[in-house]
Ligand code: SF4
């Protein structure tokens with residue numbers, strides 16, 4: 001990923017756009033964070049947030065007319081958050097938190113004429129930027145602020161803010177009247193001059209202030225700037241003056257530094273933001289009215305009012321995805337992490353696990369207002385990792401082994417219908433259905449052949465695991481291999497039960513006419529929902545998210561069976577992955593557990609699915625889960641409560657299914673089993689879950705034991721009668737601890753590792 | 763990872779060599795990194811014993827660390 005691509009990714013996620021209140025604040029105050037601090041009753045933090053952007057804070061926080069409230073998303077849901085009142089409440093309860101930091105002196109002088117609020121703000125900002133400011137007024141500085149009732153601005157507060165300005169180095173001078181002569185004199189000693197409309201200017205000086213450029217507050221005469229143009233009738237008189245004073249100060253700074261007044265200048269947002277915030281689950285809640293006569297909130301009222309804040313965020317994707325929650329941030333930040341991960345030359349690639357944990361299910365893309373696809377981000381990152389040889393070898397090892405086994409001659413079977421020389425269709429159950437439900441695979445094959453006699457059968461794998469693991473070359477090769485065999489069959493229609501296979505074929509091999517079995521079958525005559533079956537929650541596989549036709553076909557089939565469905569909001573195009581997709585379960589089993597728990601917590605109903613991996617994964621939670629084949633073929637139905645099959649059983653089922661088809665259907669001679677398959681093995685039952693977790697197959701165990709018999713090499717315990725042996729299969733070293741009883745092996749322990757040991761010979 | 767990983771129980775005999783395993787210097791390598799550690803090994807044929815505790819503990823951690831390097 002290069003910088004440009006990173007920017008593109010980042011720009012899609014709008015979570016960092018300001019909330020409406022900030023966008024509606026001419027000073028860009030982070031009102032959301034401020035209000036959230038008020039929810040906690042944390043006045044200090046709240047004040048610190050205001051101090052970041054607010055000039056003359058003691059005054060601004062007291063009298064700002066809060067135009068932000070006009071844009072607040074709460075507006076029509078009980079009334080905007082009273083940000084203004086909350087600021088008042090904060091400012092009177094917490095003292096100043098941080099020092100005002102001024103930049104080191106730039107050795108340049110600037111003048112401010114008039115003592116109105118806009119002039120004070122211009123002086124404040126310019127002093128902060130390191131300029132020597134002289135403020136000249138004809139009355140006491142503060143202008144119309146001094147006329148405010150003392151309950152609104154106590155005189156000592158104004159005095160305090162003026163003292164702050166003085167401390168910042170602002171030099172106060174007075175003149176009897178502010179005339180063009182005074183301006184001319186100031187110009188001789190200052191590079192730029194600000195003339196505050198809200199000060200007491202004489203008419204002639206006022207006349208000089210025509211034709212101001214609204215964006216920069218620059219006057220036609222070079223070096224002159226103005227502001228404070230709002231009059232007493234103006235709804236937002238104070239904040240407008242403040243904003244203009246600030247805009248002018250920014251221009252004056254640019255002018256004195258000799259840079260363009262307009263280039264890359266942040267535009268005022270006037271409430272505009274691209275932040276999306278869902279109001280779907282937000283209930284109306286009325287604004288809290290202060291109970292005291294001075295119109296101020298009590299601490300309790302302030303908290304209650306603050307609690308109404310929606311805390312506007314997008315996070316549409318994060319709200320629903322356990323994976324996105326797990327890593328604590330949101331896609332904009334995640335895309336930066338992926339980028340940084342690639343930029344690392346030396347050191348730990350901390351984002352590897354993150355990249356490999358995504359199930360690539362695509363829910364985020366549907367939810368995101370800008371179609372941000374974490375799936376694409378992560379898949380492409382994986383592909384680059386593989387290409388650059390940075391992919392952790394163990395990340396997807398087991399799934400890839402399983403896939404390669406399914407594609408090997410030991411397990412793969414491709415046949416025309418028995419007695420047929422051509423096939424108009426071929427049944428491709430998908431590698432996992434064949435492994436988990438061999439009986440139902442055959443039942444379904446029968447059923448299809450009852451409709452189309454010449455339907456062939458293909459027990460294999462579509463290569464999805466290679467795709468998910470980022471292994472482009474391997475995936476392409478599997479596709480090419482598939483095409484070759486498929487053409488040899490006469491390019492038949494491919495009928496599959498697996499949404500992942502269907503997705504792979506459609507994306508990768510568009511010339512193959514691939515169809516979902518569910519969209520072409522009618523229920524067999526004897527099929528029906530068992531009597532009194534409660535409504536089931538139908539979970540669509542994530543790879544069928546965009547396959548509306550299959551989703552509808554499955555629902556029709558279920559309706560024909562008389563099975564009622566329970567409500568499951570996140571289904572159809574919003575469905576969730578079971579953790580098998582994208583090989584999440586391989587790279588992050590812990591996370592998969594959370595994903596599954598979250599999924600079953602969404603309904604109290606039992607589940608129904610048409611993906612065998614969804615069935616097996618969801619069943620791990622203990623929730624009853626049926627596969628649609630259990631309804632279609634009652635005579636082969638498995639209990640919804642049945643625990644998921646282990647890895648070794650799946651492997652054995654695959655092997656047995658091929659043999660059964662060869663013998664029963666095609667009358668073929670079965671090739672003799674491999675020698676290691678003859679090893680007589682007994683496994684202590686408490687060891688089974690450990691083998692499952694460590695992903696050690698009984699096939700692996702038998703092979704290691706057979707190799708031990710061949711070599712005659714093992715360790716024997718001096719007194720305990722146990723033996724220890726190991727062998728390397730592929731990249732993995734397997735260790736077995738066992739007792740040999742006659743010719744039967746009683747396995748007691750098994751473990752594995754990848755590091756290669758070698759004794760150093762002296 | 764230069765450490766000693768000798769299991770409590772060292773009473774293993776190598777077959778067919780017929781000699782007891784001895785603490786030995788062993789090199790463990792993975793993805794281009796090599797570590798020198800002390801492990802039980804057969805003084806005669808050099809076969810090394812990797813205990814369950816080591817394989818599923820420290821060694822697994824190091825493997826994962828190296829995979830992310
Ligand atoms: S609800 Fe809160 S965050 Fe959203 S606009 Fe209103 S004050 Fe800002």
Ligand code: SF4
Nearest residue numbers: 013014314317368372
């Ligand atoms: S849905 Fe997610 S990715 Fe899209 S803008 Fe919102 S936070 Fe960003």
Ligand SMILES: [Zn+2]
Nearest residue numbers: 776779804807
């Ligand atoms: Zn030996």
